[in-house]
Amino acid sequence: MNINFYGGADEVGRSCIEISNGREKLIMDCGVKIGNDEEYPLMKRVPKNIIITHTHLDHAGYLPHIFRRKINRKIFLTQPTRDLMQLMIADYMRVSRNKFDNSKVLNNILSCCRVMNYNELSGTKIKFSLHNSGHILGSASVLVHSNRGNLLYTSDLNTRNSRIVNSAEQGLKAKTLIIESTYGGKDDILPPMKDACNEIVMIINNALKKNGRVLIPSFAVGRAQELILLLDSYMKNGIVEPAPIYIDGMIKKALKIFRHNVIYAKEELQRSILVSDVDPFKSKYVFIPKRRDRKDAIQEGSIIITTSGMLKGGPVKTYLKALANDKKNVLLFVGYQAAGTPGRKVLDGAKIVKLNGSEIKINMSIKNVSLSAHADHNGLMQYINKIKGLEQVFIVHGEEKKRKELAESIEKCDVILPKNGEKYRV
Ligand SMILES: [Zn+2]
Ligand SMILES: [Zn+2]
Structure with missing residues (x-):
């Protein structure tokens, strides 16, 4: 399997990771980075299949740019993500400096959505399933199934129960892990x-x-x-x-x-x-x-x-x-x-x-006061330690210091801190 980090690797924002196996390609998330200037994934061609893990703009905000015109793509996501996404994207287009034909873009996006349940296996050539990531209602981690070892992309992860959603599903089986690190720093110990x-x-x-x-x-x-x-x-x-x-x-x-x-x-x-x-x-x-x-x-x-x-x-x-x-x-x-x-x-x-x-x-x-919807340092470490058959970890979605500190704590396998634009073979 090849992994291309198009965005969100060494930063928080514009998450976009491509997986390919020679026969098929898919991207996991396509977000925007909202700072002084808006930044987009470094992707040149959009593959046929797109997975959206949850509705936040750093994971889904690039969709209106892709779907300005009607194109033949499939967007895999959970029901709450599909519903909430309409709201977020409509709002994004309304305040964006870019000019969009709002209702046309929304229709283009919605006509391509394929709703999946948690734990359901996809009908695509690259097989994957979505698993509760505990972050917000309907948020998902992606487990890519492969005979040579699974790949798990956590997306935004919360290992604690909140008032609304259960904590992330843990103990999945994966050889390769791509994990977020928003609160991965060693001082990031959130209060109970x-x-x-x-x-x-x-x-x-x-x-x-x-x-x-x-x-x-x-x-x-x-x-x-x-x-x-x-x-x-x-x-x-x-x-x-x-x-x-x-x-x-x-x-x-x-x-x-x-x-x-x-x-x-x-x-x-x-x-x-x-x-x-x-x-x-x-x-x-x-x-x-x-x-x-x-x-x-x-x-x-x-x-x-x-x-x-x-x-x-x-x-x-x-x-x-x-x-x-x-x-x-x-x-x-x-x-x-x-x-x-x-x-x-x-x-x-x-x-x-x-x-x-x-x-x-x-x-x-x-x-x-942090009411964070992200796991803290200990939560992330606990999540990593529960994965079965883990051999390598890519740390993404975090500031440099936090990624490094999380990397220092991981002893049981290889750790890689990818940069945007880098490609890996696993
Ligand atoms: Zn999020
Ligand atoms: Zn995020």
Whole structure:
């Protein structure tokens, strides 16, 4: 088997890996890298088969570029990924500097989608199956089956249960592993979920007590839904002072898709939605402001969860502009902030950020609690150690330091840190 790393090898963004066996080729993911300039996979020709592991733009954002015109390709993915992807891609095209014929592109993409269940074997020449990766609803790792030894691509991986999805399937059999390393650094030991939640409670209660507002930038899909579930149950139980939770951006539409695909969620969540009358996705504390009503969302004593997660665009900019100057307010990061994004700059201590050309002075308090949807150093090591028959590991999807530190911890097999544009034979 040949592996071509077209993107996302030595960086977080534009994930795209090609596998070929002489008879057939396929790519696993085709994302974009959103930084100061958008970057794309280094792929010249798009193979017939495309696997999309999950809907985040660093894994699926390049699709509209491929499907500008109707082309004969197959896109393999799970049902929730297919549904959520429509939302993410429509939004991507809307804000993109590139001009797309939006509905035509979406139709082109959807007509090529082939939905697969977890553990189902593909009908392609290169046989593969998708396995729960625990990252977001419907996210998948790819197991490529081969007589000469399987290849496993983790994509984004979470080895802990979240409120919505079960942790990644572990113990798969593979000779070659391609693993992500977003939190692979030796200091990346994330606090137990319970501690992280307690910290969030403390931060929110403190801010609300002072009539401050808590602004939480979030991806539309994943953490936002986790947070809504978390805050709804804490408010019901009196752990967090009841307060209006305003959600803005695509988070609301994504919530609907989560409800439709609840059979991919954890059993207790399925049961509560399908069997009982309790629907945590329809919280009485949640409000959805219209664009003109955003000023209401910024009334004192409120919580705002909005896109984008790294302050790169979306309604979060409007809220930040309005809230940044007041010391009582809190900007609470709960997810990964990629290098070069405004979110990362603020987190690293920048007191002034530039958004859409205007400068915003940051006086509000900055907090960071990881509710990460990625495995940490120990989680990744545990995952690696459980794989049966492992001989070599490629570490991708991480900053250089993190990839190196994860590599140093792996003793039982060969470790390779590939770069974009490199080709390997396994
Ligand atoms: Zn992801
Ligand atoms: Zn990713």
